[in-house]
Amino acid sequence: MKAGLLGRPDFRRFWLADALSQFGTRISVLAIPLLATQTLHASAFQVSLLRTLETAAYLLFVLHVGAWCDRIRVRPVLVVADLGRAAALATVPLAAAFGSLTITHLLVAVGITGVLTVWFDVAHQTYLPRLIGRDELVEGNARLQANMSIAAVAAPSPTGFAVQAVGGASVVGLNALGYLWSALWLRAVKTPEHVPPAAEKRHLRREIVEGLRFVARHPVLRAVAGHGATHGFFQSAQIAIVVVFLSREVRLSPFAIGLLSTSTLAGAVVGAFAARPLADRLGYGRALLGIGIFEGVSYQLFPFTAPGWALACYVLAGFGSSFGIVAMNVLSASFQQAAAGEHVRGRVNATVRFLVLGVAPLGSLLGGVLAEGAGLRATLFVAAGGVLLAMGWLVFSPLRNVHDLQMHGYA
Template sequence: MSVSVDHETRPRRSGRDFWRYWAATSISTAGDGVTSVALPLAALHLLNASNFEVGLITAANYAAIVLIGLPAGVLVHRFPLRRTQVSMDVLRALLMASIPAAAWLDALTLAHVLAVAFLAGLATNVFDVANSTLVPYIVPKADLTRRNGLLTGTFATTRLLGPAVGGVLVQAIGAAQAILLDAVSYLLSAAVLGSMSRADTTDRHIDRTGFWERIRVGLRYVVRHPVIRPGLVAAGAFNFANGALLAVTPTFLVRTLDLPVGIVGVVMAVDALGAVVAAALVARMVSRFGNTRIVLASVAFAPAAALLMPLGTGSAAIWMFATGMCGLAAGVTVFSVVTRTHRQTVTPSHLLPRVMASVRFASWSATPFGALSAGAVAQAWDPRAGLVIACAAALVAPLAVWGSRIRTTTRLEDLEPLGAGEAETAPAAASRAGER
């Protein structure tokens, strides 16, 4: 029996910490939404980038996960969470500010944009591992699904507004200037996170296990878990599809559907609308139907909806694309909230940063491959063919989940990992769980 994350033995935090956490991450994701439109459009309009080069920018941002994805879990485990988050925010602010600075000096190059995308990806990965690790320390166990739903819905709302505002800003003031807003958002996020409780959430137990051995232990726990493992495969499939969509959606909308730049951001924000609605309903759905049924339903619904995106022609194309994107986002959001809450609940506390990092590494590493694949296909044929690649990848997700032991249980928590007690020695694990 594994030692799960104990919310009762941890130091009690003021409820204000959660709302400061919520405010800080909401601010930075709003800026991210602007950049998700402004960065590829900057490459398209300022550098006249090709379809494949736009795909490279997306791939560079996510390729950082391959480099630092697994070490991030160990790093986050070693340093105070709040200090780590603030440091990564400041670093991302400086990186993003370099884009408009270079543009104003008429020195912006594709290599510069790629470097910023890659380095920002490194910082974002460390930040996000710390962020997801912090949640169960400031939220009671009974509220995790509801709070995770709130966080996902809020972030989706900021991403809904961010791209829409980003498209308008790019048209009104230019892509480089719009990216400056993202730099400001990171500084604001850092300031709010810095005002949180100074209590240290880092495990102070001295662990002399080797660096790579600690990574291996986290990976082994993930691979042996009957819920986390198939959920990881499904997440990887969805992230491959997401990378493909990020790479080809701007070119599909601009060059295939001939939409004006100001409308592109609005259309790209439709996926956030699906995520907002899904996040608002997920806690009630789980309460009524149980987490297993919701996982099985959501993982099947998402790719089915995605099939609408490349099928539309003529005046119906934009509506079918938007409907498919909205449905895909809704299904993925429900699946993500439920599986993330499960991981935060059942994972031993001393393993939580490494498990979150391992899942993020293995699943998000698929994103740059999706971006590169779809970008190459779009370059060889057209952007619509790149959308087909995204849909095909998404169909892998239900195969992984429905073919696992998840289909045989009514509660995800009832499925224990094989060899759960072998992750570390029981005394050390129990000691660490109590300390945290």
């Protein structure tokens, strides 16, 4: 991919802010469960509550956030969300330094961060089309997904090593610094932000319903959102307990868990850069369908992970699933941004996130309950089976007939 959008100073600042935010987030994805598991000696259910609180705001607030983001300038929202997340997570190493850190404190910090992340994520996707043109959305989303992918690959190994060396609380503090730096880059963006003109009378509930109705009536968005919701529910069950599984059942050290995560997530980098060529070669719909099937099948190897050679199951499953998830994110985000008009884009983004991520706290609770009752490995089998079933949304949809973002009146 040539310089393209990265040649523009303001997009480059936005991209750098996103990169810093993504690295901070990926540090906490591993550091916080390890901190809970190894330092605070939390149970599998308590660890699953961390994931539940991290994502609960998507279920409770995201639709309202989407409606507000259609009304206002969202760059200030991004800055405030980053600063708030930095402040919340900075309390963790401070409490640890005074010997007062508890699982309750960690749950509260994660919950606050989760609420601010909802505002950031919806505003982030709403802001991109205000910064660049529609014909640049695939490239822009690919650049941002590449940030996510590179962070997912680069962060776990040093995070695991750092947790083993200096403790999880100190490493969580690095996440706070990442969010702070991200806010500084966002403040440096100079391009004026165009906000759609406000209607004379605006009703929040009516606007939320309009976003829900738009997605429900759009055959492709409905299929993509349905797949994402089903997939997200069962994937959250796995994510909620997988660090506990690797630590207590496979008996890996924090550094080994980080190294394993890095090896599995290499597929995310490949997925970010392969999405557009695949869509150009196969057509948008067939690429999305094929990638979804490949990802669902790859996921089935996770439960077979065990010490020794069977660690390869985790590596292969992680590579295939991370490739599929990121490549699908590039294509689906570009599609929903192009399909929704400017007046409704924030609500459509929020609706899709509500459907896809709103189920995450429920899936996380399921993971914790199943892990306590049936065991960690049994929970992974249930999660893998649910991810496979999610493919039905894509298979029985009109995706195969969609060749690009401009067809069939979708744009």
